Amino acid sequence: MGNFLPLIQNENMKIYRRPRTWVMVGILVLLVLTISILWLIFGERSNTSMWDVAFMESSILFLLVTIFTVVIAAGGVAEEFTSGTIKLLLIRPWSRSKILLSKYISIMIFALLLAIILFGSTLLVNWICFGINAGPDAETTFVGMDGGNPFSYMLKYYGLTLVSLVVTVTLAFMLSTIFRSSGLAIGFALFLLLGVNSFVGLIAMLDYTWIDYLLFIHLNLTQYLDGNPMREGMTLGYSLTVLGVYYVVFIALTWYIFNKRDVAS
Amino acid sequence: MEQPIVKLHNVTKKIGKRTIIDRLTLDLPLGEVFGFLGPNGSGKTTTIRMMVGLMSLTDGEITIGGHSITKEYEKAIRHVGAIVENPEMYKYLSGYDNLIHYARMIPGITEHRVHEVVKLVGLEGRIRDKVRTYSLGMRQRLGVAQAILHKPQLLILDEPTNGLDPAGIRELRDYLRLLSKEEGIAVFVSSHLLSEMELMCDRVAIIQNGKLIDVRTIRGEHAAKASNRVVIEIDQPQAAINVLQAAGLAGELEGTNAIAVEADRESTAAINASLVAAGIKVYGIRAQVKTLEDQFLEVTGGERIG
Incomplete structure (x- = not known):
């Protein structure tokens, strides 16, 4: 019934009219600038490739993109509940599923926007710092053995991390819907992301088959870029399948609970 | 009596073993201000939440304009405007953006209509300010504004006089009476302020412990004769x-x-x-x-x- 776009417009308004969103974007761009400038000051420009710096920054700062998006996703549903606005939001001629979908879509748009800003700013800043009249000895060192094109390598890297970002953010979105508390959702999602990721390497060494199905073994897809997966015999296709199954479960649970729940106080 | 716009039939709500609402049956006609009176904790807000689909029904049925609230939610809620408990708004948005937000969710609300409603509730001066800076009375007015944006046929207001000053209460009362008489819409108001209901409503339903106790006519030819x-x-x-x-x-x-x-x-x-x-x-x-x-x-x- 009616046009769905205004709902996404609404959710976007609720994201971008808040100062915190722009603080996040500001921090991201500022960090890119800072790292590049420090590198320029303390490193040697003549033998530094812009791609090396851009790639290094991307791999560090993408974690920040994930954290920021998790914060927004965790707030998405929970804040409507804690502020009580959920009551006025739901009593419109829209099904709960569609209202939830509009929130989910606008959060995904935000994730994509942050990733694009990171990608764009690392490339632009480092092109200005290191790319123009590049030093004679500058050689790209990070690209795998095959010596492919650094730009397409970066794109692949972003593509794969975006897939894990979507799964992580969906997890945060689900926690936000279940617990109706943004603090709990942020805390839980980040604990799983950072805490578990730090000893996931250890777990991966264990020789049990059930470990093959753990979400966290598969969240870092970039392990396939250089061809040395965490566990022997794992392929990109296999990881994507496992992530896909988790994703479907997360989405189903989120929508089921949101539709079912009584909205009290 | 006109065809009722809202029908509650044997509405029951149980949470765990407790029965919150017990076989409530009630019809609301158009053109009346209908009061819903009961002490704290008697089930007023629960009933309202079920009427707007925020809570599920354990048993019974609610229809609004002939559409079941559980089976045809989008059609049933289309002509309903409501404030449930306090009018909570997005504090980080301006009053105007809040209204635009709700206006976008229902097709056919023009910017002109938004301005009209703002004027009606007397918020012209502050509508561009963030809701964070509003007093309770102003938020109440904004709440009324979002509820009447789409010219609903049924207006549900939960404790609407909360936080309004005497002048504001009087204004709201006059406005609600105007809406029901001129525009012929049904207004459903809950309150535990008896004197307020007496001035505002045509009829009053009294609820206690989740049960409908009585429906009394306050105004009009059917009004009970003054006691002698x-x-x-x-x-x-x-x-x-x-x-x-x-x-x-x-x-x-x-x-x-x-x-x-x-x-x-x-x-x-x-x-x-x-x-x-x-x-x-x-x-x-x-x-x-x-x-x-x-x-x-x-x-x-x-x-x-x-």
Whole structure:
């Protein structure tokens, strides 16, 4: 019934009219600038490739993109509940599923926007710092053995991390819907992301088959870029399948609970 | 009576083993301000939440404009405007953006209509400010504004006078009466403020412990006739009751030295004369007007919560 776009417009308004969103974007761009400038000051420009710096920054700062998006996703549903606005939001001629979908879509748009800003700013800043009249000895060192094109390598890297970002953010979105508390959702999602990721390497060494199905073994897809997966015999296709199954479960649970729940106080 | 716009039929809500709402059946016609009165915790807000689909029904059915709230939610809610409990808004947005937000969710609301509503609730001066800076009364007005944006046929207001100053309450009251009479919409107002309901509503349903106790007409030709109870202060109540009995009137004891009797203006004078003739001292006579409050306390038995 009616046009769905205004709902996404609404959710976007609720994201971008808040100062915190722009603080996040500001921090991201500022960090890119800072790292590049420090590198320029303390490193040697003549033998530094812009791609090396851009790639290094991307791999560090993408974690920040994930954290920021998790914060927004965790707030998405929970804040409507804690502020009580959920009551006025739901009593419109829209099904709960569609209202939830509009929130989910606008959060995904935000994730994509942050990733694009990171990608764009690392490339632009480092092109200005290191790319123009590049030093004679500058050689790209990070690209795998095959010596492919650094730009397409970066794109692949972003593509794969975006897939894990979507799964992580969906997890945060689900926690936000279940617990109706943004603090709990942020805390839980980040604990799983950072805490578990730090000893996931250890777990991966264990020789049990059930470990093959753990979400966290598969969240870092970039392990396939250089061809040395965490566990022997794992392929990109296999990881994507496992992530896909988790994703479907997360989405189903989120929508089921949101539709079912009584909205009290 | 017109075709009712809202029908509640045997509505029941159970949470765990507790029955919050017990087989509530109620019809609301268009063109009336309908009050929903009950002590705290009697189930007013729960009923309203079920009417707008925020809560599921354990049993029974609610239809709005002929559409079931559970089966055809989007159609049923289309012509409903509501405030459930406090009018919570997005504090980080301006009042205007809040209204635009809700306007976008229903097709056909023009910017002109938004301005019209803003003017109607008297928020022109502050509508561009962030809701964070609003007083409770202003938020209440904004709440009313979002509820009437799409010209609903049914307006549900949960405790709408909360936080309004006397002038604001009066304004709201006049406006609600105007909406129901001129535009012919049904207004459903919940409150525990009895005197307020008396001034605002055409009819009042009284609910207690989740059960509908009574529906009373307050205005119009069906309104209950003003009570003709007269209280007479005297020195010998028992003797006075005997005198009244002889005259064919049923008097009853009211306190220790007074009696009460049903009597109109003329017979009050006659009763007085006969009491004096029987040698009973009459200290005072007053007509007892039963307010809604008395009636309310009477039907709810002044019972305590829980």
